[in-house]
Amino acid sequence: MNLEQIQDFITNHPYLWSALVLALIALAVNEALRTVKGQKPIPANEAVRLMNTEDAIVVDTRSAADFKKSHILNAKHVPMAGIEERAKEISKNTDRTIICYCGIGNVAPQAAAKLRKLGYTRAYALKGGINAWQGDGMPVTSK
Template sequence: MQQLLEFIANHPFLWSAVAAVIAALIANEIWRSLRGDRPLPPSDAVRLINSRDAVVVDVRSAGDFKKGHLLNAINIPLAGITERANEISKNKECTILCYCAMGSTSQQACQRLQKLGYSHVHSLKGGINGWQAAGLPITRK
């Protein structure tokens, strides 16, 4: 313990940087949870689809969509999400579930849709890879 305290005393800038990074991570997690931006795990996404008739939006490329997607998903790549948002629903109160390959691109799509006024937009945690890892089916039709 004495050596740790001595190390901290000898390297104050290093420990200040570590403390700042930890504080930033904690603040980011608190901010995301307050905003409701937490991606939904596959089990919650299934409940959302079944109970709220969520519109499922695949934001991957058309080629990836053809290789396999969630049942009844519509394909609107991220680059065209703003221009093609009216294809999702004209009702801004509808529930929307966006997904991509691994979960990060769909969060960007959710942010864009929220800026357009859609209030119930969710991202699938882990994307289609997380969906398949949970043992849930995809279709090629």
Template sequence: MEQLLHFVANHPILFVLFGAVLIALIANEVHGNLTGGKRLGTAEAVRLINDREPLIVDVRTSADFKRGHLLNALNLPIAKIEEQIGVLGKDKSRPVLVYCALGSSSVAAVDKLRKNGFTEAYPLQGGINNWQASNLPVTVK
């Protein structure tokens, strides 16, 4: 404890910057939870896919979808998701995993799905880029 106080006394600017970064990280997590609900990491998404067989929705463009997507994914571009929401079926209690390229558009898509009655819709944190970075499979079929 004494060393910490000594460090703070000798380096107040570093201590203030550390505090600012810590507050920014906490605020980002709180904001994400308030606006987009729970975001699933790749491990959680794999568990959801294996255990509960969710609908998987890719909200990227058709061209991006054709270059590679998760197995059994439906392509509903974010711009047309509300028009084509009927494609997802009538079972609105079935979980839905939504992803985009980086994870930001999927949060908006999840919000639209929830407004249309889908109770369990989850964005994939980091999108398909994070999925591929985790060496998880994609398909072009």
């Protein structure tokens, strides 16, 4: 595709072009806000750093059956459905670093957001969940 074809497309399809531009702007603004608010999921290597340097608490938000199959070492099992009610079980200290994870990384950001609303300022989500964790060669346990 050359520049002339792109210009023809823009000229002949102004609504499609406008929709594309608006979608890209919305995506950029959303990502910027997530980064500023600390909502951007953290990769496994950053999670390990926080576990080692800040003694981060790791929270598994999956079902009990999934937790029993495998989980990150020393993770606390607090299903997403009860995260708000059981927040004090995770930590009474709202300044403590907390890393939430799920199966594929779609639920943990919601759990971290709920914890932040409760005052836990350092609640993060693990990017890609336990699947990405294992994909990066990180250890899990079933004990």
